[in-house]
Amino acid sequence: MNITLNVWRQPDQKSQGQFQSYPATGISPDMSFLEMLDAVNTMLVKKGEEPIAFDHDCREGICGSCGMVINGRPHGPERGVATCQLYMRHFKEGDTITLEPWRANAFPVLKDLVVDRTSFDRIIQAGGYVSVDTGGVPDANCIPIPKVKAEEAMDAAACIGCGACVAACKNSSAMLFVSAKVSQLALLPQGDAERKQRVERMIAQMDKEGFGGCTNTLACEAECPKKIPVTHIARLNREFLRAKLT
Amino acid sequence: MDTFLSLYNSSVGKKFVVALTGLFICSFLVVHLTINLFLFKNDGGQTYDLYAHFMSTNIFIRPIEYILALGFLLHIFTSAYLWWLNKQARSVPYKAKASSENSTLASRTMFVTGSIVFIFLVVHIRTFFVPTRFADVEPSSYEMVKFAFRDPLYVLFYVIAISLLGYHLRHGFQSAFQTFGIKDKKYAPYIHFIGGIFWLLIPLLYIAMPVYFYFNPY
Numbered sequence: 001m002n003i004t005l006n007v008w009r010q011p012d013q014k015s016q017g018q019f020q021s022y023p024a025t026g027i028s029p030d031m032s033f034l035e036m037l038d039a040v041n042t043m044l045v046k047k048g049e050e051p052i053a054f055d056h057d058c059r060e061g062i063c064g065s066c067g068m069v070i071n072g073r074p075h076g077p078e079r080g081v082a083t084c085q086l087y088m089r090h091f092k093e094g095d096t097i098t099l100e101p102w103r104a105n106a107f108p109v110l111k112d113l114v115v116d117r118t119s120f121d122r123i124i125q126a127g128g129y130v131s132v133d134t135g136g137v138p139d140a141n142c143i144p145i146p147k148v149k150a151e152e153a154m155d156a157a158a159c160i161g162c163g164a165c166v167a168a169c170k171n172s173s174a175m176l177f178v179s180a181k182v183s184q185l186a187l188l189p190q191g192d193a194e195r196k197q198r199v200e201r202m203i204a205q206m207d208k209e210g211f212g213g214c215t216n217t218l219a220c221e222a223e224c225p226k227k228i229p230v231t232h233i234a235r236l237n238r239e240f241l242r243a244k245l246t
Numbered sequence: 247m248d249t250f251l252s253l254y255n256s257s258v259g260k261k262f263v264v265a266l267t268g269l270f271i272c273s274f275l276v277v278h279l280t281i282n283l284f285l286f287k288n289d290g291g292q293t294y295d296l297y298a299h300f301m302s303t304n305i306f307i308r309p310i311e312y313i314l315a316l317g318f319l320l321h322i323f324t325s326a327y328l329w330w331l332n333k334q335a336r337s338v339p340y341k342a343k344a345s346s347e348n349s350t351l352a353s354r355t356m357f358v359t360g361s362i363v364f365i366f367l368v369v370h371i372r373t374f375f376v377p378t379r380f381a382d383v384e385p386s387s388y389e390m391v392k393f394a395f396r397d398p399l400y401v402l403f404y405v406i407a408i409s410l411l412g413y414h415l416r417h418g419f420q421s422a423f424q425t426f427g428i429k430d431k432k433y434a435p436y437i438h439f440i441g442g443i444f445w446l447l448i449p450l451l452y453i454a455m456p457v458y459f460y461f462n463p464y
Contacts, residue, residue: 006341019341072344098342105337168348171332173257203256212335213257213328215356216421222348231430238427240258244249 001027001088004096005040007052010109013116017109019098022052029089033076034059034066036088052099053112059084061225064160067167068113069100074164074223082162082225102163104172106210117163119209120177126205127198128181130190149187156184158226165220165228171212176220178202179236180228186239196243203240257331260324265422267321272419272444274314279451286458291388298387302378322364329357352417359414366407373400395459404456412449419444 002025010017024040031039034056041051057065066083070076076086091097099113107115159180166174182199185191191198214233221230253259281301284294301307345354352359373394377385395401419441423429429437 008341069340069342072340072342073347077347100340100342103336103338103340105335170345170349170354172335173332203258207257210335211257212332213261215261215328215332215353216417216424217349217353219345219348230424234424234427234429236427237258237261237425240256241262241427244253244259 001029001091001093003027003088003091003094006096006098007112008100008109009052009112010101011050011111013108013110017112027088029087031088032059032084033070033086033088034084053110053114055114056084061085062160064162067102067162067164069098069102069167071098074102074167075162075225079222080225080227082160082164085225102167104163104166104211106172106174107163107166115163117161119211120161120163120174122209123174123178123202123205124181127194127201128185130185131194132190143189145188153184153187156180156187156228156232159184159224159228160226162225164223164225166211168219168223169212169214170217170219171215173214173220174206174209174211175214175233175236176224176228176230178206179230179232182239183232183235186235195239196246199236199239199243203236257328260328261425263320263324264328265425267317267324268418269422270314270317271321272415274317275444275448279448282455283451285388285391285455291386291392294388294391295386298378299384302384318367322360325357325360350417352413353421356414356417359410363407363411363414366403366411369403391455392459392463395456396463398460401456401460405453408449408452411452412445415441415445415449 002023005022005024006019007022008017009020022040022044024036027036027039034054037052037054044051054068055065057063059066061082061084064082067075068083070083070086075081075083076090078086078090101107101109101113102115102117104115106119107117110116157180159177161177163177165176166172169175182195182202185198186195216230216233218230221228253262281294281297284297285291287293374387374390377390378387395404420429420434420437423433423437
């Protein structure tokens with residue numbers, strides 16, 4: 001198949017960016033989106049041009065490295081998949097595809113489609129951990145955790161920190177990301193001891209990084225490649241109110 | 247006070263203030279509508295004027311009036327401030343727009359619908375509240391309503407503004423419960439049901455008044 005890419009090109013963080021068009025010819029419908037970009041980059045290198053920079057690592061939807069806004073949708077038109085799991089068969093012959101980096105002031109563009117997501121790391125460093133001395137391996141089932149809670153915590157832990165929630169939100173809010181970590185630890189006995197300071201510190205850091213506030217549009221849930229539900233944001237709000245008022 | 251300021255300093259705390267004041271204003275909508283429904287009683291406005299007089303003169307209503315004004319101001323100011331802060335979070339907009347694929351129009355236009363409702367509120371206060379509260383001789387509220395709703399432009403403005411209020415509440419009502427953290431699988435159906443009363447039934451009853459008086463002026 002033959003398509004046209006309209007890609008955001010920006011040499012570095014300080015330079016002005018602009019859109020540039022590239023033809024992508026002879027693309028197999030079975031190629032992943034990143035493989036298609038690899039093919040375009042090979043063509044650009046052969047022509048002596050700078051290849052399109054984009055983040056990627058595992059290419060199986062686990063690491064959260066890849067991510068770009070494809071025709072206005074973070075990770076593209078398919079629900080519940082990261083960019084690396086998106087296949088060219090979801091596009092039509094002759095399509096023009098617009099590629100943009102995550103747009104948020106807390107995620108400055110480093111180059112082309114690569115953004116700096118260390119603001120997420122700093123939010124996690126502010127409280128997204130359990131600081132107890134773990135000691136030796138405990139006996140199985142010595143800490144009783146109901147199956148329902150364990151599963152909900154595990155679902156929250158599925159967040160890969162890709163930043164699609166921020167990219168999708170009209171306010172560039174990081175609430176879904178923060179809520180997934182707060183929720184995961186608040187649901188488990190291991191996270192209970194620090195739940196109050198955790199939520200306060202993580203939200204303070206989130207605000208400090210310049211992410212916007214949540215207005216419950218639910219765009220984050222719709223675009224999350226791991227389908228993290230906004231019920232975690234409800235729990236985050238509960239945790240925050242409880243921490244502030246008690 | 248420290249707790250309030252500590253809450254208000256965070257984005258989540260500001261949302262709590264918007265949600266709390268929003269629901270408080272919703273309770274006012276119910277009280278206001280209850281009295282307004284007496285306009286439909288076929289007694290030449292006697293009962294309606296009686297309640298309007300009670301609301302504008304009773305000593306217990308005065309402090310509630312100030313609390314209500316404070317609620318409105320906090321809701322409007324905090325929402326506008328949050329809107330401005332949220333705008334600061336993204337300097338470069340997306341070229342390709344696809345927000346209709348992941349969110350509702352009502353949720354994305356809260357500032358626009360809220361702003362129009364705010365203009366309506368100012369006009370509404372000037373038309374009905376100021377003459378009732380600050381006139382030397384208290385006029386008949388019933389006659390004022392009848393007079394105001396003879397003007398087709400005012401009726402049209404009223405209908406559009408209340409429709410937008412309903413649209414504002416379509417997102418706003420259930421969103422407040424999400425902000426309080428109580429919208430989960432168990433309570434969500436009840437919240438959406440009660441939300442339907444607020445965004446559909448109550449605005450329809452409000453709209454019924456100007457439409458009725460415009461088509462039945464005598």
